[in-house]
Amino acid sequence: MNIHSLLKKKFGYNSFRPGQEEVIQSVISGHDTVAMLPTGTGKSLCYQLPGYYLKGTVLIVSPLLSLMQDQVEQLKIKGEKQVVAYNSFLSVSERKAVLDKLHRYRFVFISPEMLKNERVLERLKRISISLFVVDEAHCISQWGYDFRPDYLNLGNVRQLLGKPTTLALTATATKKVREDIIQLLHLDQPKEWIFSVDRPNIYIHVEHVSDMQEKEVRLLHLVQQLQKPGIIYFSSKRLADEMAKKMRQAGLNKVASYHAGLDQDERILIQQQFLYQQLEIICATSAFGMGINKENVRFVIHYHVPAQMESYVQEIGRAGRDGNKSIAILLYMEGDEHLHYGLMEQELPTDAQIDTFFYELYRLKKWPEETMLTEIQQSLQLSDVQLRFLLHYAEPLKQRPAQKVQVEEITQQIKNDRDVRRQERVRKIQEMKQWVASFTCRREGILSYFDERLDHCPLNCCDQCGTNVDFYYQTKSEIKDESKEQWEDILSQLFYR
DNA sequence: CGTTCGTCCATTAATGGACGAACGGTGCCTTAAT
Numbered sequence: 001m002n003i004h005s006l007l008k009k010k011f012g013y014n015s016f017r018p019g020q021e022e023v024i025q026s027v028i029s030g031h032d033t034v035a036m037l038p039t040g041t042g043k044s045l046c047y048q049l050p051g052y053y054l055k056g057t058v059l060i061v062s063p064l065l066s067l068m069q070d071q072v073e074q075l076k077i078k079g080e081k082q083v084v085a086y087n088s089f090l091s092v093s094e095r096k097a098v099l100d101k102l103h104r105y106r107f108v109f110i111s112p113e114m115l116k117n118e119r120v121l122e123r124l125k126r127i128s129i130s131l132f133v134v135d136e137a138h139c140i141s142q143w144g145y146d147f148r149p150d151y152l153n154l155g156n157v158r159q160l161l162g163k164p165t166t167l168a169l170t171a172t173a174t175k176k177v178r179e180d181i182i183q184l185l186h187l188d189q190p191k192e193w194i195f196s197v198d199r200p201n202i203y204i205h206v207e208h209v210s211d212m213q214e215k216e217v218r219l220l221h222l223v224q225q226l227q228k229p230g231i232i233y234f235s236s237k238r239l240a241d242e243m244a245k246k247m248r249q250a251g252l253n254k255v256a257s258y259h260a261g262l263d264q265d266e267r268i269l270i271q272q273q274f275l276y277q278q279l280e281i282i283c284a285t286s287a288f289g290m291g292i293n294k295e296n297v298r299f300v301i302h303y304h305v306p307a308q309m310e311s312y313v314q315e316i317g318r319a320g321r322d323g324n325k326s327i328a329i330l331l332y333m334e335g336d337e338h339l340h341y342g343l344m345e346q347e348l349p350t351d352a353q354i355d356t357f358f359y360e361l362y363r364l365k366k367w368p369e370e371t372m373l374t375e376i377q378q379s380l381q382l383s384d385v386q387l388r389f390l391l392h393y394a395e396p397l398k399q400r401p402a403q404k405v406q407v408e409e410i411t412q413q414i415k416n417d418r419d420v421r422r423q424e425r426v427r428k429i430q431e432m433k434q435w436v437a438s439f440t441c442r443r444e445g446i447l448s449y450f451d452e453r454l455d456h457c458p459l460n461c462c463d464q465c466g467t468n469v470d471f472y473y474q475t476k477s478e479i480k481d482e483s484k485e486q487w488e489d490i491l492s493q494l495f496y497r
Numbered sequence: 498c499g500t501t502c503g504t505c506c507a508t509t510a511a512t513g514g515a516c517g518a519a520c521g522g523t524g525c526c527t528t529a530a531t
Contacts, residue, residue: 111526114526339500346521
């Protein structure tokens, strides 16, 4: 069966969306492929369809458990039974059962962390993998170097699995990030399918405020006036909570905050309520977004400037998936970016921490027990992220005890890598700040960051090219509808209690 | 780097200011002991 009839038969579509066919052709002909497709263009089809065309199992590396669960569910709805997410949600016996019949699955979703498990790797080696997929592949570059080092190991995993055809999927990657992906995954002369990151229906607005109070007033004004639903991004969980509370006090009742401090259950509930219009405004941290497929988000406000352009583009890209006019507003106060310098420092280990940590390993003459390791962590006041950063480099010392020369080499390497990483992150923060402070077209600025050129500005482009935020305010009739709805809510609550 | 929180001390006795420390986003995976 050819891919067009598969598309019709398995997915019920008559034609491909832009980019899909090229990417699918590329992977089924056995080429390693890097695909950058805009959000909402159906990236998952790019590996789902080949799953039916090719013989064997498609292995999908996914950054988030919730994303995996989501995709498993979607495939099940389409009638696919041979699909599983192998992760910590499964009980010990379930895991064993899955591993025992791994070859029977058509789609297996897995996290990068799980792929360092020896037993899992052993089993994966024995089955035939038709396609190795890295979903949200920019995570390799964005998270791999510090936050989730197991992303850096995917290249080795790929090698161990006999270099299956590989597909790296993302919506936002600069040329440098794509090179990073190719190098770290050890891709072999990959084909690249790159589509624009531009979203012409999103008006981009940067607004400068002089102090915190003004920022708060502006935010409350905007959320009352703008067409909803919308998302507000914060770089602080506390502020996200506080502002959500203030909005509720101001009479907006469909508001919630969302961040990693919430339980899994609460997070799922809020996502669902937002999806089904029971919530209109989410005060969120960067935890909110990946895998949220809501079409009609009308605004995205940034209360804090993101740490890099990639994050900004991902976050504003959650607006206007339906193609209708939407707005992105960044509220900027001089010095906002400093928060990110602080966050960065607490993620990277200091010289003293590095030296002492490896001195301890050397002194012990063998790999420390779990309890010993926690002791070292506590005495050096290492955060979990810092510890993992160090452990990633300490990996070779697990096999045989540390030699002095080797330890010196490793510590030097870590300090080096850390400094490179710090410099890179500082550069990204500065680039973001420059964009905020610039007096040229915002869209052009974003596109040039992604090595693209802007042919012509859309009608409502950005604050530099002109139009007015008011244009995105809800009309009087919409406000009336809203209050009527609230009345209905109140009445139904009264009656059905 | 800027904000917030806790502690200390000085006063006409329960506030207030000064000062320093801590905090500030992201997510996998925990095979232990009740």
